[in-house]
Amino acid sequence: MFRRTLAWLEDRTGVESAVKHFLYEDIPASSGWHQVFGSVALFAFLVQVATGILLALNYAPTPPEAYDSLRYIMTQVTAGRFMRALHHWGASLMIIVVVVHMIQAFLWGTYKKPREATWIAGVALLLLTLAYGLSGYLLPWDNRAYWGTVVTTQISALAPGAGPLLVRLLGSDGTSIGAITFTRFYVAHVQILPPLTALLIAIHLFLVRRHGVAPAPSDELQPKKKFYPQQVAKDTIAIFAWFVVLMGMALLARVPLGHLADPTDLSYIPRPEWYFLFLFQFLKWFEGPLEVVGAVILPTLAIVALLLVPFIDRGKMKLVRQRMGAISLVVLAAIFWGGLTARAVATTPETREMDMSLVQPWQEISAGNLASIGLFRKAQCGSCHELGKPGAAPDLTIAPSARPMDWLEEHIKSSPKAPGALTDPQVQMLVTFVTKRSDKAVDAWQNAPQTAVDGALIYQANDCTSCHKLNGIGDELGPPLNGVGERRERSWIEGHFADPPKYSPDSIMPAFHFKPDELKLITDYITAIPK
C-alpha cells in the first residue's frame, strides 16, 4: 500500500526523484567537516521561524501591550519562558554560525569564479540576519529595547543625504520613537525579512547546486563522493552539537525582561546586543563632525568591501594553508572585533535592574496588605481557614468576607487558636484585608515567602507608610520606595537607616536602629519592590 502510494506520488509529482537528485549530488573528495556550517545556519533559521511563530501566537504587537504579553508568555504560558529563551539565544547562535560559515568560505577562497554570486547572496543573508537582530531588539518594549532602538534610529539619521528619509521610513520623529516605529520594526521582523530570507536562501542554495560544492585544488584527480549519507551525517552531527548548545543556554541562561519602556527614565544606559558592541565602542573614536565616518561611512565601506571580495581576489584556487593573506585578514578582524568588544564589556556599568518576569504578586501589593497577611499567619487563622481549599472554616480566597465588621473583629479577637495574639489596630487591619483584598493579594496570601511578610510587618510597625509611598500607598514626605534597590547599593540603604543625614544631608528621616536580623528583613523587603 505504502509502496503504491509512493509510486503514485512519484508518477504524478516526481517528488521522490527530486529528493534523490538532491541527496545524491556529487561533491568533491575533499568535502568534510569544514563544510557543515551552511546546513547549521539553515537549521538555525528554521528554529527561529518555528519559535518566532509560536511566540507570535501569544504576543500583542503594539506598545505597551507587547510588554505585557511578553511578560504573560514568560510567566503564565507553559514552556513560554523556554520558547522565548530559544528564540533569544537562537538569534545569537545563528549569527555566530552564519559568521563562521562566511569565515570558512573566505579562508578556503570558495567565492572565486564562478561562485561570485553565491558569495554575494551569502553576504546579503548575513546582513538580513543582523537586520533580524536589530528589529527584534525592540519587540520586548522594555527599557533596553526602547533606548537601544532610539540610538539605532539616531544613527540612521546620520546617513549623508538619506538620513531624514531613513528616519521617516523608521517612523521616528527624529528624537523619540513610539507606536509607529514599533509597528514598522515588527512588520520588518515578521513580514518583510522572512520572505526575503527564504528567497535569498533559495538563490544561495540554487547557486551552490549550479556550480557544485567548491573543490580543493587537489580534488580534480580524486573520484567524486555523494552528499548522502556521509556528508549529511556530518552535517547532522554539527546541527546536533549546535542544538545542544542552544538547549543548554535556553535552559540555564536566563533571558530577563526589564521595566516597561520609559522615555522619561534618564537613568537607563542603553547597550546594544553583544554582536553590535564593537560598533558601539568603535563610535567612541569619532568626535563631533567625524561621527558620521564611524557611524555610517566606514560600516558601509566594510559591507561594500565584503561584497567585492570575489572581484578583488581573483587568483587560482589554493590550499587553505597557502592562503596566508586571507588567514591574516581573518586574524586581524578577530583581534579588532574582540578588542573592541572586550573594551565595551569592561566599560559597561553594573546594572541592578530587576528582572520583571520574576516579580511575584507579593512584590506588587501594598506593605499594609502584606503585613495583614503576616497578621493572618501570626494569629494562626490558617489552621482552620485553609487557603485554597475547603477546610474546617470557610476558604477566604473564594470571596471577600461578607460578614459585618464588628462580627469579624470579635471573631478574630476570640480566635480559639491564638486568642489575643493581635492588638486592636492589628485586628482592624486584618478585618479590612479580608473584606477588601484584591486578586493579587489573594495570590500573595497563599504564596508570599515568610521573610517578605516579616519585612512588611517591620515596615508597618515602624510606620514607614506615613512618609514613604510604596506600591501606590503612603505619603510623599520622603522619596517613594519603589525601585530603591535598583537606585541604591544595599550598604547605602542599610547604613541610611541608622544615620540618615550622613547619607543624604537634608534628610528629615529619624534614625532607625534595627537589630541585625530585622535590618536584613526590612532591607530585603524594600529592595524587592520593583520600580
Added chain:
Amino acid sequence: MHTRRSFHTAIISGLGSVIGVALGVPTALYLLVTRGSKSKGNFVEAANLTQLQIGKPQEVTFERTRVDGWRTFQEKVLAWVVRTDDQNVVAYAPQCTHLGCAYHWEAPRNQFVCPCHESRFSIDGKVLGGPAARPLDRYPVRVENSKLLIGSEIRKA
C-alpha cells in the same frame, strides 16, 4: 561499505529524532497545556435576594474581574437567575447548550427558548425540545446575609 552507510543513516535518523522530540515536546506543551487559574472561586455579589421573586426567572447583570491572557479588566456578566425558595437560587449561564446563542425566557410558554435552533428548556434547566443535548449550564452560587454571590466557573450539567 554497507555497514558504514547504515552507520551514517543511523546517525541522521537518530540525532534527527532527538532534535524532533526536544523541540516537539515543548511546542506541544506551549500550545496545548494551559495553566489552571489560581483564583478558582472568584465569587462576586450579583444581586440582593429580596429583589428576586420565587419561581420567576430574571436576567441579572453584574461586574467581575476577568483575566484574559495578559489583560485584566472589569467585564459585565449576565446570568438567568431563578429563586427556587427562601434560601436557594439557581443561576444559569446565558448561553444555549446547543451552539452558544443567547436564549431568553418566554413567560407565556413557561420555557427558556433559544432563537437560533429552537432549543427549549424548562425553568429547572431541563431540555424540553430542540437540538440541545444537555440541560442549561450553571454558575456556582452562594447565599450570604441575603446576598446572592455568583462564581465564575461554569458547571456543565
